[in-house]
Amino acid sequence: MTNSIKRNSHQRVWLITGATSGIGRELTKYALAEGEAVAALSRSTEALAGLGPEDRLLRIDTDVRDAASVQSAIDQTVARFGHIDVVANNAGYGLFGAVEESTDAQARAIFDTNVFGVLNVLRSVLPVLRGQRAGHILQGSSLYGQSAHPGVGLLAATKYAVEGISDALVGEVAPIGIKVTIVQPAPTATAFLPNLDIAEAITDYDQTVREIQKAIAALEASAFSDAARVAAGIRAAVASENPPLRLALGTSGANDMRVALTSRLADLDTWSSVTDAVDA
Numbered sequence: 001m002t003n004s005i006k007r008n009s010h011q012r013v014w015l016i017t018g019a020t021s022g023i024g025r026e027l028t029k030y031a032l033a034e035g036e037a038v039a040a041l042s043r044s045t046e047a048l049a050g051l052g053p054e055d056r057l058l059r060i061d062t063d064v065r066d067a068a069s070v071q072s073a074i075d076q077t078v079a080r081f082g083h084i085d086v087v088a089n090n091a092g093y094g095l096f097g098a099v100e101e102s103t104d105a106q107a108r109a110i111f112d113t114n115v116f117g118v119l120n121v122l123r124s125v126l127p128v129l130r131g132q133r134a135g136h137i138l139q140g141s142s143l144y145g146q147s148a149h150p151g152v153g154l155l156a157a158t159k160y161a162v163e164g165i166s167d168a169l170v171g172e173v174a175p176i177g178i179k180v181t182i183v184q185p186a187p188t189a190t191a192f193l194p195n196l197d198i199a200e201a202i203t204d205y206d207q208t209v210r211e212i213q214k215a216i217a218a219l220e221a222s223a224f225s226d227a228a229r230v231a232a233g234i235r236a237a238v239a240s241e242n243p244p245l246r247l248a249l250g251t252s253g254a255n256d257m258r259v260a261l262t263s264r265l266a267d268l269d270t271w272s273s274v275t276d277a278v279d280a
């Protein structure tokens, strides 16, 4: 155990993936400002140099797609800080295009980061959290974890996958003292849009996917949440004795999810006689 942990054993230790930009960066700044320790991961963490004192900010260049790289990051975090309290499984990116337009390579690539990256972190960090009989995992989802519209099929597929994993995980780890919260930001002002992978267009999708693409490009800045406010919302859940399983951050995303969930319930109700006839 390091001197810093002996001096500051009350501090929370965070492990944050995708810590160099957007929501992860704001979360990193927030935790450091609260006097907590952060293991900050991304493929290149150079951009975090000087963001906080070296005894509380451990930068680790890590590609979440590489299980060995993730294991090494977790090992370094435990060696440095002694334990891990909060894991923000936040690294991810977007893909825009019709389902048919998205190539096999693009589909596999986004699953590699957004789903298999999340699984790599879980497999490496859960032994640590189980050993502690404590910890809080923040699973990076989106409004697209519960809703979708033309153009976001593959992105939504990755976030729905994260939500399915999390719905099972919460019941597996709750008896061991580990909490799980699925984080569902609305559109947020980060490098997410500039980093978006865009599929090659097929003209039959001009009326649907391209129109939505144009509408997104024309959105006012005010349509996007502030990443620092999203980080503040995440902090509130981590500080709570009873954090939610799902945390929507931003009214527009919450409204989209409400519409999608209401429509699912309506299908269940409208077709219940057909559903129940199967039992006869």
Ligand SMILES: NC(=O)c1ccc[n+]([C@@H]2O[C@H](COP(=O)([O-])OP(=O)(O)OC[C@H]3O[C@@H](n4cnc5c(N)ncnc54)[C@H](OP(=O)(O)O)[C@@H]3O)[C@@H](O)[C@H]2O)c1
Pocket (backbone or CB within 6 Å): 017, 018, 019, 020, 021, 022, 023, 024, 041, 042, 043, 044, 045, 062, 063, 064, 065, 090, 091, 092, 093, 094, 113, 117, 140, 141, 142, 143, 184, 185, 186, 187, 188, 189, 190, 191, 192, 193, 195
């Ligand atoms: N912004 C939005 O509108 C929005 C809405 C809902 C949900 N989200 C979700 O929020 C999370 C954070 O996104 P953001 O908006 O903050 O985007 P961002 O500004 O583009 O940040 C993405 C972060 O992920 C890291 N990253 C990407 N691929 C990685 C990999 N293979 N290994 C390790 N790190 C990797 C990036 O750093 P490197 O490039 O250095 O690796 C960067 O630090 C994502 O999961 C995203 O899906 C965003």
